[in-house]
Amino acid sequence: MEWFDYRKVKDPEYFAWNRCPAHSDHIAYADWVEWKEKRSSFRYSLDGLWKFAYAKNYAQSVKGFEQPDFDCSGWDDIRVPASIQMEGWDIPQYVNVQYPWDGREEISPGEIPERFNPVASYVKHFTVPGNLRGKRLFLSFQGAESGLAVWVNGVFTGYSEDSFAPSDFEITPYVQTGENKLAVQVFKWTSSSWCEDQDFYRFSGLHRSVYLYAVPEVHIRDMRIRTLLDAKCRDAELEICLDVMFSGKAADGTVRLALEDGAEKIFSAEENLAQKYTFRCPVQAPRLWSAEAPNLYELKLEVFDGKGSLQECISQKVGFRKFEMKDGIMCLNGKRLVFKGVNRHEFSSKTGRTVSGEELMRDILTMKRNNINAVRPSHYPNSSALYELCDIYGLYLIAENNMESHGSWDPIEKGQAGIGAAVPGDRPEWEPMMLDRVNSCYQRDKNHPSILIWSCGNESFGGSVIQHMSDLFHRLDDTRLVHYEGVFHDRRYPNTSDMESQMYSSVEAIREFLAKDRSKPFISCEYSHAMGNSCGAMNKYTELADTDPSYQGGFLWDYIDQSIRKKNRYGEVFQAYGGDFGDRPTDYTFSGNGIVYGGERDASPKMPSVKYNYQGIDVRFDGNKVHIRNKNLFTNTSEYRCVVTLEREGEL
Numbered sequence: 001m002e003w004f005d006y007r008k009v010k011d012p013e014y015f016a017w018n019r020c021p022a023h024s025d026h027i028a029y030a031d032w033v034e035w036k037e038k039r040s041s042f043r044y045s046l047d048g049l050w051k052f053a054y055a056k057n058y059a060q061s062v063k064g065f066e067q068p069d070f071d072c073s074g075w076d077d078i079r080v081p082a083s084i085q086m087e088g089w090d091i092p093q094y095v096n097v098q099y100p101w102d103g104r105e106e107i108s109p110g111e112i113p114e115r116f117n118p119v120a121s122y123v124k125h126f127t128v129p130g131n132l133r134g135k136r137l138f139l140s141f142q143g144a145e146s147g148l149a150v151w152v153n154g155v156f157t158g159y160s161e162d163s164f165a166p167s168d169f170e171i172t173p174y175v176q177t178g179e180n181k182l183a184v185q186v187f188k189w190t191s192s193s194w195c196e197d198q199d200f201y202r203f204s205g206l207h208r209s210v211y212l213y214a215v216p217e218v219h220i221r222d223m224r225i226r227t228l229l230d231a232k233c234r235d236a237e238l239e240i241c242l243d244v245m246f247s248g249k250a251a252d253g254t255v256r257l258a259l260e261d262g263a264e265k266i267f268s269a270e271e272n273l274a275q276k277y278t279f280r281c282p283v284q285a286p287r288l289w290s291a292e293a294p295n296l297y298e299l300k301l302e303v304f305d306g307k308g309s310l311q312e313c314i315s316q317k318v319g320f321r322k323f324e325m326k327d328g329i330m331c332l333n334g335k336r337l338v339f340k341g342v343n344r345h346e347f348s349s350k351t352g353r354t355v356s357g358e359e360l361m362r363d364i365l366t367m368k369r370n371n372i373n374a375v376r377p378s379h380y381p382n383s384s385a386l387y388e389l390c391d392i393y394g395l396y397l398i399a400e401n402n403m404e405s406h407g408s409w410d411p412i413e414k415g416q417a418g419i420g421a422a423v424p425g426d427r428p429e430w431e432p433m434m435l436d437r438v439n440s441c442y443q444r445d446k447n448h449p450s451i452l453i454w455s456c457g458n459e460s461f462g463g464s465v466i467q468h469m470s471d472l473f474h475r476l477d478d479t480r481l482v483h484y485e486g487v488f489h490d491r492r493y494p495n496t497s498d499m500e501s502q503m504y505s506s507v508e509a510i511r512e513f514l515a516k517d518r519s520k521p522f523i524s525c526e527y528s529h530a531m532g533n534s535c536g537a538m539n540k541y542t543e544l545a546d547t548d549p550s551y552q553g554g555f556l557w558d559y560i561d562q563s564i565r566k567k568n569r570y571g572e573v574f575q576a577y578g579g580d581f582g583d584r585p586t587d588y589t590f591s592g593n594g595i596v597y598g599g600e601r602d603a604s605p606k607m608p609s610v611k612y613n614y615q616g617i618d619v620r621f622d623g624n625k626v627h628i629r630n631k632n633l634f635t636n637t638s639e640y641r642c643v644v645t646l647e648r649e650g651e652l
Contacts, residue, residue: 024443238259240278343556
């Protein structure tokens with residue numbers, strides 16, 4: 001048994017211990033009744049009130065609190081999931097480029113602040129429900145910012161970093177009959193925080209759900225689904241790869257598979273299971289998935305043990321689509337695609353990093369109503385719910401890995417440091433952590449048809465480590481492309497990105513670039529900075545997408561104002577920005593760059609411009625004729641594809 005050594009928190013090569021391998025985000029149910037009710041008896045939520053103690057640094061944290069006989073009943077209560085800064089401890093801090101500890105402590109990459117580095121100590125007592133007893137039992141943290149150490153009944157169970165990916169630990173050997181004590185310490189800044197310098201409010205804590213889950217004796221631990229369309233994008237082969245976990249006395253099992261389109265069954269089969277199992281089936285002329293027509297099929301799996309006893313039921317949405325590079329153009333289902341996108345932080349004015357289902361649904365509907373067809377989760381994996389809704393409602397995703405180290409290479413750009421200052425750059429000690437993040441990002445989200453492109457991360461300069469991250473994405477998935485904007489700043493490893501990606505380049509600069517180099521398609525991963533009375537001349541970018549096939553759109557910065565609900569001295573509620581909490585360093589109102597407001601997420605006056613420029617048709621009038629052009633079908637001429645003649649004035 002290993003014991004927790006806090007000194008390792010400042011070691012970039014120590015980012016996980018005893019953590020389970022990453023896996024797909026599918027949910028197992030005991031039967032189809034549970035599936036219909038969206039209630040899995042294999043899961044037991046630990047969300048709710050936990051006991052809590054706050055410390056400014058590790059030296060001041062409560063020692064020995066994880067031991068079973070340590071009485072935490074007098075501690076404060078805190079909600080989980082939540083950011084502790086939204087629950088009354090520490091303060092929210094908004095910084096953009098610089099690191100949040102700049103000006104407080106002088107530390108080198110990998111080291112962590114010691115004087116002020118909040119430590120959140122959590123305790124939850126639980127009794128394993130009867131239906132989970134006797135099975136292998138796991139503990140899942142869906143998101144903890146930025147590192148967590150876990151104890152069960154006083155036994156050090158595991159450690160993990162990566163604020164936005166799930167961390168699972170098997171706790172079967174540590175639980176006992178009756179009451180169990182779960183103790184967790186969450187560290188605001190760890191060595192990995194050097195790669196989490198995104199342009200956002202800085203929070204910490206257990207900001208996503210925590211739950212127990214059990215697995216039956218035959219369990220699908222991981223599944224990969226691929227829809228392999230032919231060259232004409234007409235017929236497909238459905239490939240299903242399963243990673244099977246056998247427990248207890250089980251040594252074999254079977255799976256029944258069925259692909260359904262509503263009430264119609266496309267195919268069904270029953271197969272014997274091995275630990276690694278692959279099934280392939282031809283599907284004739286499936287209805288294809290796209291943002292305009294997000295057609296989804298239902299793949300159902302029933303898993304049985306060797307005696308024929310039902311173990312679990314799994315349902316997975318399947319979207320048949322093909323995303324590829326054809327003659328230097330990104331194409332979906334054989335046709336050129338234009339991204340009419342936004343960057344979106346996972347953010348709530350009311351609850352910080354924890355976004356409610358109602359807030360998320362409002363975002364999705366607002367995007368669809370305003371002709372937005374793509375989202376770049378900036379710049380880390382968002383909760384699984386976002387990806388599921390994008391599948392259902394039809395939004396394209398650039399799925400972003402959790403990496404940004406803007407503060408490390410800003411001095412390079414200013415000529416104040418050499419290229420070796422970049423993190424992760426060419427530093428081998430950072431490579432295992434970053435490859436682990438790529439794997440976690442891919443494994444959880446690989447089955448979502450809405451994801452067209454993987455992204456290594458954001459604004460982290462360049463280097464061999466990021467090239468190797470891109471290589472890993474390509475090895476894991478040859479059905480999608482890989483994006484990374486930082487190649488623009490460091491051209492040593494051009495193959496890191498499959499497309500040329502730049503931020504805030506003018507339309508003239510893009511034209512000049514494409515006049516010299518058309519080896520890759522071009523996207524604006526951030527553009528039209530939506531701060532204040534902004535988004536003017538946005539039409540010039542959308543017009544460029546209409547006239548130059550190599551320019552394939554972009555993603556507005558950004559979707560929502562990062563403002564936080566706060567009361568002033570008179571008890572009046574207002575939306576607070578950076579600096580309003582006494583946070584220093586801070587970048588003040590630069591957190592307000594959205595096309596929707598914080599608070600209730602209402603559309604700002606900038607939204608009509610976005611809706612107009614992102615519309616899929618173009619209309620012009622000529623006497624009594626209305627000329628309509630479908631902008632989604634690229635043409636290198638100015639001809640309009642549909643002409644409507646008005647019989648009388650005012651008919652339209």
